[in-house]
Amino acid sequence: MVAHFSKKLGNFSLNVNLELGKEVLVLFGPSGSGKTSILRCISGLLTPDQGLIELNGQVLFSSDGKKVKTNVPVHLRQIGFVFQDYALFPHMTVAQNILYGCKDRKKGNKLLSNLLEKMRLKGLEDYYPHQLSGGQKQRVAIARALMAEPKLLLLDEPFSALDRPVRRKLQSDLLRLQEELAIPMVLVTHDLEDAFAMGHKLAIVNDGRIEQVGDKEDVFRHPRTRAVARFIGARNIMEGKVIGKDERGVRIEWMGLVFEAPPQKVAIGSEVVFCIRPEDVMIVRPDRPVREGIKENLLSGVIVREIHRGAHYSLFFKANSVETGKDYDFEISIPLHAYLRLGLKVGKEVMVSLKKSALHIIPEP
Amino acid sequence: MDLSPLFLSLKVAFVATILTAITGLGFAILMARVRFPGKSLVEAFLTLPLALPPSSVGYYLLVIMGKKGPLGWLGWLFTWKAAVLASWIVALPLMFRTAKAALESVDISLEMVARTLGKPPWRAFVDVTLPLASRGILAGIILSFARALGEFGATLMVAGNIPGKTRTIPLAIYTATQVNRMDIASFWVIVTAALAYTFILAVNKLQEK
Numbered sequence: 001m002v003a004h005f006s007k008k009l010g011n012f013s014l015n016v017n018l019e020l021g022k023e024v025l026v027l028f029g030p031s032g033s034g035k036t037s038i039l040r041c042i043s044g045l046l047t048p049d050q051g052l053i054e055l056n057g058q059v060l061f062s063s064d065g066k067k068v069k070t071n072v073p074v075h076l077r078q079i080g081f082v083f084q085d086y087a088l089f090p091h092m093t094v095a096q097n098i099l100y101g102c103k104d105r106k107k108g109n110k111l112l113s114n115l116l117e118k119m120r121l122k123g124l125e126d127y128y129p130h131q132l133s134g135g136q137k138q139r140v141a142i143a144r145a146l147m148a149e150p151k152l153l154l155l156d157e158p159f160s161a162l163d164r165p166v167r168r169k170l171q172s173d174l175l176r177l178q179e180e181l182a183i184p185m186v187l188v189t190h191d192l193e194d195a196f197a198m199g200h201k202l203a204i205v206n207d208g209r210i211e212q213v214g215d216k217e218d219v220f221r222h223p224r225t226r227a228v229a230r231f232i233g234a235r236n237i238m239e240g241k242v243i244g245k246d247e248r249g250v251r252i253e254w255m256g257l258v259f260e261a262p263p264q265k266v267a268i269g270s271e272v273v274f275c276i277r278p279e280d281v282m283i284v285r286p287d288r289p290v291r292e293g294i295k296e297n298l299l300s301g302v303i304v305r306e307i308h309r310g311a312h313y314s315l316f317f318k319a320n321s322v323e324t325g326k327d328y329d330f331e332i333s334i335p336l337h338a339y340l341r342l343g344l345k346v347g348k349e350v351m352v353s354l355k356k357s358a359l360h361i362i363p364e365p
Numbered sequence: 366m367d368l369s370p371l372f373l374s375l376k377v378a379f380v381a382t383i384l385t386a387i388t389g390l391g392f393a394i395l396m397a398r399v400r401f402p403g404k405s406l407v408e409a410f411l412t413l414p415l416a417l418p419p420s421s422v423g424y425y426l427l428v429i430m431g432k433k434g435p436l437g438w439l440g441w442l443f444t445w446k447a448a449v450l451a452s453w454i455v456a457l458p459l460m461f462r463t464a465k466a467a468l469e470s471v472d473i474s475l476e477m478v479a480r481t482l483g484k485p486p487w488r489a490f491v492d493v494t495l496p497l498a499s500r501g502i503l504a505g506i507i508l509s510f511a512r513a514l515g516e517f518g519a520t521l522m523v524a525g526n527i528p529g530k531t532r533t534i535p536l537a538i539y540t541a542t543q544v545n546r547m548d549i550a551s552f553w554v555i556v557t558a559a560l561a562y563t564f565i566l567a568v569n570k571l572q573e574k
Contacts, residue, residue: 045477074480075489081481087474091496100492101482148482 001152001184003042005051005061014038014048014208024178024185026199026216028192029231034208035188036084039154042186043081044074055079055152080150084157086141088129094140095125101148108147115143118177135166142174146181153178155187159194171197192233196220204228221358226273226365234275235331237362242266250361255322260296261359273365278314278333280358283342284351294353303348304328313339317352330354366549369529370537371556377445377520377533378513381452385509388453389460390502396461397468398490415458419518422454426523445531448524452513460509467501468494504571511564515557 001020006013014034018025027035040046042053050065060077062070088097098115102108116122119139129137138158145153158174159167175198178185189195195202196216203213204227211231212224223229229237240254245268250261252274259274266272282294290298304327305316312335316328332352334344344350396408414422430436430447441447471494479489495502517535524531526540534553541550 043481045480073485074477075483075485077481078483079481081478083474083478085474087472087478089475089479089493100479101484103483144478144482 001042001056001186002052002054003038005041005048005053007037007041007046007048009034009037009208012208014041015210016041016051017210018186018203018213020184020186020201022182022184023200024175024187024198025201025203025213026195027186027188027203027205028195028199029190029205029211031190033205035190035205036156037208038205039081039156039186039188042152043079043154044072044077045081047071078148078151080145080148080153082138082141082145082153082155082158084160086129086137088137088140088144090129093126093128094121094132097129097140098143098147101144103148111147115146119143119173134161135170138162138170139173142177146177151183153183153185155185157188157190159189159191167194168197174198192231204231206231220277222360223275224363226362229275229362233277234360235278236281237273237275239271239273242268242270242272244268249356252359252361255319255324257299257319257322259354259359260356261361262357264361265363266361273362274359275362276330276354276359278331280355281317281330281332282353282355283332283334283338283344284353285342286351290353293357294355296356297354297359298351299330299354300349300351301329303344303346303350306344306346311336313344315339315344317350366552367528370532370534370553373445373529373531374514374533374535377448377452377516378510381449381456381513381516382506382510384449384453385456385460385513386506389457389505389509390464392457392461393464393468394490397465411461412458414454415462419451419455419516420522423451423519423522426451426454426519430523442523443525443527443531445524448516448520448531448533451519451523452516455516455519456509456512459512460505463505463508464498464502467498467505470501471497500571504568507564507568507571511561514560 003016003018006015012034014037016038027038029035037046041048044060048061048063050063051061052059053061059070060072089100092100095112098112099108116125119142121136121139121143124132124136129140132140159170162170171194187198199216201213202216202219204211204219206227212219212228219228220232223232223234226237238254240252240259242250243253243258244251245263245266247263249263250266252259252261252272261274284290284294284298299319301317301319303315304318307314312333315332315334317330317332318327319329322329330352392411396404426447428434430439430442441450475493476489479493480486484492515535517539520533521536526532526536532540534557538550538553541553
């Protein structure tokens with residue numbers, strides 16, 4: 001799929017540049033950033049002002065801004081769209097809902113039992129939407145979209161109304177289906193965990209624009225702008241100055257300390273913004289020699305606050321030798337077992353390492 | 366006792382309701398779905414008969430259907446067909462407004478989904494919105510029938526009060542009281558009350574969820 005288009009929506013404008021193979025693209029960004037409007041433009045429910053939308057080599061929309069050359073109507077695009085509130089037809093049963101988009105009745109009945117099985121809806125064929133739970137409704141909505149054999153599946157916040165266990169199960173259902181069907185999928189979410197669980201590719205949407213798009217890991221590790229760093233939860237975003245670089249890396253001065261980062265294209269003397277994810281701030285064990293990879297960027301300080309988040313802890317660390325004027329300098333995320341083993345608690349003096357390989361200089365702050 | 370007013374009333378109301386249902390629904394779809402300049406003016410115009418005195422509706426119809434009027438060639442004046450036209454115009458706003466509200470109460474995203482499932486817009490409307498709005502539309506039809514059955518003013522002006530030909534129940538009541546036949550008047554009053562009450566019950570039943 002190729003989607004390059006722009007559209008003015010009130011006092012806000014969409015600017016989209018996306019390309020996608022048979023994989024899952026997650027559109028991630030805050031509410032109101034235009035994610036749903038992007039899906040609507042791709043599906044044809046909204047018409048862009050200008051641009052090009054292509055699917056499997058077929059032009060679905062093209063306009064130079066003055067004249068619309070191609071605009072395939074929604075019903076001929078073969079793009080499945082799962083709405084945020086499911087939009088099941090309330091006057092139809094589960095089976096009737098799923099069969100609605102079926103093109104070939106004979107094949108449809110076989111596909112129906114297949115989909116009922118896969119989406120764990122067996123036995124619910126004759127139920128009406130109001131008799132279903134949220135998770136069941138969502139699975140019916142997905143099955144209904146798949147019955148029409150779409151060439152692309154769009155999902156708008158598919159997990160937002162579901163509780164955690166249901167959400168996890170549905171995520172794995174969807175990933176399995178996507179692999180089986182081998183169609184591209186675009187999924188909208190404002191939840192970082194969903195984005196991480198589902199995407200192969202990740203696009204960060206902010207204010208109607210795609211701030212950054214790329215492989216999931218790459219976007220998470222190497223945010224290109226400060227906004228992206230903030231959205232993906234980099235948490236520790238700092239300003240410093242490049243004081244040296246060589247083939248081993250870049251040296252950044254921050255509050256009188258010197259940090260080492262991997263080699264990057266920056267000029268010596270330039271002011272930079274850099275970041276490190278909380279899980280890459282490592283607590284160094286005092287009873288052992290410091291292992292390779294975390295022996296740079298050591299800081300000693302004290303834990304000033306902690307939040308228990310289930311399987312891990314968020315610790316707030318204040319460095320001893322610097323005065324930033326903030327109540328903490330770094331946020332650390334540490335697995336529960338490590339937290340317990342190290343006997344961490346508020347007030348404890350610790351040594352941390354900002355893992356060199358994870359220290360990232362933001363190219364366009 | 367002459368029962369012809371009952372049958373005449375039912376005939377006029379029945380034919381008028383069919384006309385009202387079709388045109389009212391058509392206007393409702395137009396107003397609910399199509400954007401065009403001057404829409405609010407058209408909408409107000411369609412509602413006008415609800416607010417006008419029936420006699421002024423009757424006056425307009427008289428002018429239109431009179432010998433020199435644009436529809437004079439039909440020769441419908443003072444026949445039951447004129448009564449149908451009068452009832453149709455008077456009931457139209459009720460049908461139009463009820464049906465429009467029913468259509469607008471259906472979530473538009475349902476139709477959008479139907480389109481993404483390969484159905485053209487008209488098909489999505491027929492499959493999804495229309496059945497979901499059907500109770501409201503039916504309520505509009507019953508209200509229109511009730512209104513047509515009770516139509517008096519405009520009917521008197523364009524169809525007259527010809528026994529056996531254009532004397533509907535409301536006219537029969539009026540005529541009976543003029544000649545002090547309270548027995549006949551009260552008979553027809555009870556008949557209309559029973560009919561109207563039944564219709565209102567039916568509409569309420571439809572509008573309960």
